[in-house]
Amino acid sequence: MPRHDAWNESETLAIVSRHAHREGPLLPILHEVQETFGCVPEAAVPVIAQALNLSRAEVHGCVTFYHDFRDAPAGHYVLKVCRAEACQAMGCESLVKKAEDRIGVACGETTPDGRVTLEAVYCLGLCATAPSAMFDGRLIGRLDVEKLEAILGEAGA
Amino acid sequence: MTKRIFIPRDAAAVACGADDVAKRFALLAEQAKIDVEIVRNGSRGMLWLEPLVEIEDQGKRYAFGPIAPADVDGLVAELSQGAAAAGIKTSKALGLTEEIPFFKRQTRLTFARCGITDPVSLADYKAHGGYEGLAKALALEPSGIIDEVKKSGLRGRGGAGFPTGIKWQTVHDARADQKYIVCNADEGDSGTFADRMIMEGDPFVLIEGMTIAGIAVGATRGYIYLRSEYPHAATALNEAIDAAKAAGYLGQTVCGSSHAFELEVRLGAGAYVCGEETSLLESLEGKRGLVRAKPPLPAHEGLFGKPTIINNVLSLAAVPFILAEGAQAYADFGMGRSRGTMPIQLAGNIKQGGLFEVAFGITLGELVEDVGGGTASGRPIKAVQVGGPLGAYFPQDLFDTPFDYEAFTARDGLIGHGGIVVFDHTVDMARQARFAFDFCAIESCGKCTPCRIGAIRGRETMDKIMGGQDRDKNLDLVADLCNTMKFGSLCALGGFTPYPVMSALTHFPDDFGRARKLPAAAE
Numbered sequence: 001m002p003r004h005d006a007w008n009e010s011e012t013l014a015i016v017s018r019h020a021h022r023e024g025p026l027l028p029i030l031h032e033v034q035e036t037f038g039c040v041p042e043a044a045v046p047v048i049a050q051a052l053n054l055s056r057a058e059v060h061g062c063v064t065f066y067h068d069f070r071d072a073p074a075g076h077y078v079l080k081v082c083r084a085e086a087c088q089a090m091g092c093e094s095l096v097k098k099a100e101d102r103i104g105v106a107c108g109e110t111t112p113d114g115r116v117t118l119e120a121v122y123c124l125g126l127c128a129t130a131p132s133a134m135f136d137g138r139l140i141g142r143l144d145v146e147k148l149e150a151i152l153g154e155a156g157a
Numbered sequence: 158m159t160k161r162i163f164i165p166r167d168a169a170a171v172a173c174g175a176d177d178v179a180k181r182f183a184l185l186a187e188q189a190k191i192d193v194e195i196v197r198n199g200s201r202g203m204l205w206l207e208p209l210v211e212i213e214d215q216g217k218r219y220a221f222g223p224i225a226p227a228d229v230d231g232l233v234a235e236l237s238q239g240a241a242a243a244g245i246k247t248s249k250a251l252g253l254t255e256e257i258p259f260f261k262r263q264t265r266l267t268f269a270r271c272g273i274t275d276p277v278s279l280a281d282y283k284a285h286g287g288y289e290g291l292a293k294a295l296a297l298e299p300s301g302i303i304d305e306v307k308k309s310g311l312r313g314r315g316g317a318g319f320p321t322g323i324k325w326q327t328v329h330d331a332r333a334d335q336k337y338i339v340c341n342a343d344e345g346d347s348g349t350f351a352d353r354m355i356m357e358g359d360p361f362v363l364i365e366g367m368t369i370a371g372i373a374v375g376a377t378r379g380y381i382y383l384r385s386e387y388p389h390a391a392t393a394l395n396e397a398i399d400a401a402k403a404a405g406y407l408g409q410t411v412c413g414s415s416h417a418f419e420l421e422v423r424l425g426a427g428a429y430v431c432g433e434e435t436s437l438l439e440s441l442e443g444k445r446g447l448v449r450a451k452p453p454l455p456a457h458e459g460l461f462g463k464p465t466i467i468n469n470v471l472s473l474a475a476v477p478f479i480l481a482e483g484a485q486a487y488a489d490f491g492m493g494r495s496r497g498t499m500p501i502q503l504a505g506n507i508k509q510g511g512l513f514e515v516a517f518g519i520t521l522g523e524l525v526e527d528v529g530g531g532t533a534s535g536r537p538i539k540a541v542q543v544g545g546p547l548g549a550y551f552p553q554d555l556f557d558t559p560f561d562y563e564a565f566t567a568r569d570g571l572i573g574h575g576g577i578v579v580f581d582h583t584v585d586m587a588r589q590a591r592f593a594f595d596f597c598a599i600e601s602c603g604k605c606t607p608c609r610i611g612a613i614r615g616r617e618t619m620d621k622i623m624g625g626q627d628r629d630k631n632l633d634l635v636a637d638l639c640n641t642m643k644f645g646s647l648c649a650l651g652g653f654t655p656y657p658v659m660s661a662l663t664h665f666p667d668d669f670g671r672a673r674k675l676p677a678a679a680e
Contacts, residue, residue, distance in 0.1 A: 023378075023461065024423075026443030031385075031424060058444070065445040065602075066426035068385055084347030085542055086578045088592070089505035090533070122429060122546075122596070124386050125350040126169050127578065128204035128503060128510025137388075141172030141207075 004038035004073060011036060012044050016051040026052065026062055030069055038073035075110040075117035077155040080134040081143070083107075083120040086127035095131055095148055096120070102149075103157045116157045159192045160236065163211035163218065166276070167200035167357050168389040169350065174225060175208035181229040182210075189237035199358020201272035202512030203259050205533075211254055214242035220251040259509055259528060264490060266478045266498050267471060268514045271358035277396040279404055282361040288406065290477030294369045295414050302373040303329055306476065308484035310496025315341055315432075315469030316544060316573040316649075318495075318562040321476075324466060327456035328374040331464035336376035338367050339441065339460055339467040342383040342390070343425050343432040346545025348576030351500040352470035354512055356383070356390040359474075360397035364420060366473035368411060369480060370466055371418040379420040380460070382437050385427055394422050429546075429600035433648045434467045436602055447604045448648040469574070471500060492518035495561045503529045505542075505578035515560075522556030525579055536581040540589075540665065544573025546596050547653035549660035550589065569660060571653070586665035590635075591619035593657040597650060608651025611642045615658065628670050632662065 005011065015032045019025040029048060033040050040063050049059040063069045081087075081096050096107055099118055103111050110117040126132035129141035135151045164170075164179040179195055186193045201209060206222035210232070213219075219242040221232065228249055235245045243252075251257055265271075274281040282288070294302050307322030328336060340363065344352040356363060367379045383391055398420055401407045409417045423441055425431050431440045435449035438460050459465025475497065479487045487497045495517035501524060503510045508530035525531070525541055532538055540550040549570035551558065558568055565572045580589075594615035601608045615638050622631045639655035646652040662669060 024441050024443035027423065027426060027440065031426070061445050062443065066428050068425075068427035082347075084596075085546060085589075085592070086348045086505040086576075088589075089578055089580045089584065121386065122600075123345055123347045123349075124168075124172075125344060125353040126172050127348045127350055127505065127576070128507070129169050129173055129207065130505060132172060134386075139168055139172035139389075141169060 003076065005036055007037045007041045007043060009047055012047050013051060016048055020052065026054075026059070030063060034069060039070040042071060076115050077136050078117045078119060078134075079151065079155070080119045080121040080124075081107070082122070082124050082126070082130070082132045084123040086123075087131040090130040092131040092143075095143060095145070098145060099148060099152065102152055111157060116152070116155045159194050161213040162193050162195050163198045163213070164195055164208060165200045165272070166197035166389070166393070167207070167354060168387070169204050170200055170207040170209070171389065173207045173223065177226045178208045178210065178224050178229055181226040182233065185229060185233040186236075189233055191233070191237050193236075196275050198274065199271045199276050200354055200512070201254060201260060202268065202354065203257060203509070204511040205509050206251065209254075212236070212242040212245070217242075218254045219243055219245070220254040220257065221245070221247065221249045222251060224249060259511065259513070262528070263514050264498050264516050265514050266487065266490075267362070267475050267500055268355065268359070268512065269478070270362065271355060274359065276358050276360055276393050277400060279361065279397075279400045279406075282359070286481065287361055287477070288365055290480035291365050291369055291406070291412065293480045294372055295412060295416075299329060299373045299375065302369060302480065305479055305484045306373070309479040309487040310491070310494070311472060311475055311479065311487065312495070312562065313469060314471035314475070314499070314574065316571060321468060321472050324456055324468070325370065325373055327454070328376070328464045328466045331457055333464050335378070335461075335463045336374055337460040337463055337465040338370045338374075338376045338379040339438065339465055340367055340379065340381040340473055341432065341434060341437055341467055341469050342381050342387075343437060344387075344470070344574065345384060345429040345432045346547075346574050346576050348504040348542065348578035349502050349545060349574045350504070351502050351512055351575060353387050353390050355470060355474050355500075356387070357393045360394045361401065362474045362477055363394075363470055364397055364401050364407070366476035367420060368407065368418050369476050370468070370473060372411065372416045374464075374466060376466065377417045377419065379418060380441055381420070381422045382425060382431070382441055383422055384425045391422055391424065398422070428602075429596075430602045430648075430650055433650060436648070437467065438465065445602070447602050450647060471574075490516035492516075492559060492561050493563055495563070499560060499572070499575050501560065502576045503579070504576060506532045506534055506581050507579040508533050517561050518559050520556065521551060521558045521560065521577070522553075524560065524577060525556065529579065532579060532581045534581045536583065538579055539582040539584050540580045540586065540661075542578045542580070542589075542657065543576070544571045545576050546593065547571075547649060547656055548573045548576075549656040550586065550664060551660070552664040554664075569656070569663075571656065586661040586668040587619065587623050590658045590661040590669075591616060591623065593654050594619060597654040601650060605645070605647040605651060607642045607645035608647070608654075611638055611646075611651060612654060614638060615642075615654075622669060625670065632669060632671060635662070
């Protein structure tokens, strides 16, 4: 079951008009576009640009600058594992390796069946309960092999 | 009588299962027909004990932790038999929360309410001294408010340590049709979580601090630029802003005065560099987060070119105390030019990790060994990184360094946002140096060459060193590169990446296959 609507222009324009009155509306618009469609597809860029009277380059530049915005939807489940220093100190790298081996793709990639995207995140602010992760929007502290297995099992990977 | 049970809604507690614990508590209490009110409070900051459940008994709170959903059965069974909280026998019983040594030895000024109140209850906030600072501020002239902030000695808690009152004065003196208060809540440094904790645990204190700032400088709009990795903080802030608006603490007439102040939370989008103030302003304007050259300072030309106060969460959250209790009450704490308290965050491989607010002057060794109890792994400490990914690595030889802006600078380090990450002796410092370059390469905004290119060349050179290729020559190259980045970069991302790299090289030469000490990057 897809989690997001297929991209369409009218819904994109409706999102733009909801935020257009705000100061500096582009980031809130891009967030809502991604929430709705699972990504900010290339086709959305000229539509947003025209509606805000910006150049395509300005919108494209903004979309590609920020790590959060995707140009294609992620897998059905997204597992973000923190790889910043506090989590490194508690062995996150071996957990990343474990996850990569288990699902057969490298960090930053999606499994061929589209079930799981494995990503790095640089700090979830859970540095005293490291290592930490976010799975399907849910925070996980004190991540260990057992918890990792359970998560990936839940994702059907 | 209704018994109050406190189970944190703080993200770290939730990440360790607090939501499941709260659900189970509610279910079992209902089944046992005991009258309980579950308050989802902020965290007390003793994160190794999360989820920390507190049971109130005759106005006193007893702690139990860390509590798993399965532990709830025992607690509820005892309560249903009429046991007093103090008498509940379980290995998880910790006694009175405020008697736990980690908590007891703190000086909680900014975090005074965090973990105690219901974070989104305005009534609770006011019952615990909330909005007293604003009331004092409304009775003062704007210059009087700024004088208080100046006298308190408060310095930017984001890391730069710039005197907050001077920044406010500059914006106050600027003439413009619109001014802004921007809160930097893009807490991206690994090892730091104080902003997150206060925003989740006592969001009103930040709202009050920003409102006072607005009144002091004549700004009518405020933005909290919050990183997208903090959804729980966004929820708490928005709930609190709605409550403050409904009660007249925000809006066209703040508390019926002639001052208007509107406040909005804006989400970042995963760019570390947006924690740099000018990059943050660009991002708020809806652009790529490219760092701006200074001058002009944001105080003169900030958000949308208008005079803007941009302060860290902790700086703004310290203001209500300063106004309510007086500048002197704040300035009485601290050492040298570092006045007041610092919410220090103990993280990484540490036995007792958490939030520890204390007056400046405590030594690094006391923090890591006495308060934090050493490593979680039980192995000896090798290094601690202070101040986030751009902070220096300190060996045990330097554990006598007092927590103070100038003392850390004197030892080629920085206190940054007050995060301390502990590593045990299994860490390879050459890998950490490589990571510093790697992180800078991933997060560089790309505007200036030393950072954009330097980080990548640094990573490549570290790979050669770690591969044993021309070690001495390449180490000299790294030192030279760090010198260029330090003095040639536009902002702290490129400018401070040399701190972790050079400190690793200087203090841990063995890990780089080199026995002699290198000179630090030239001043």
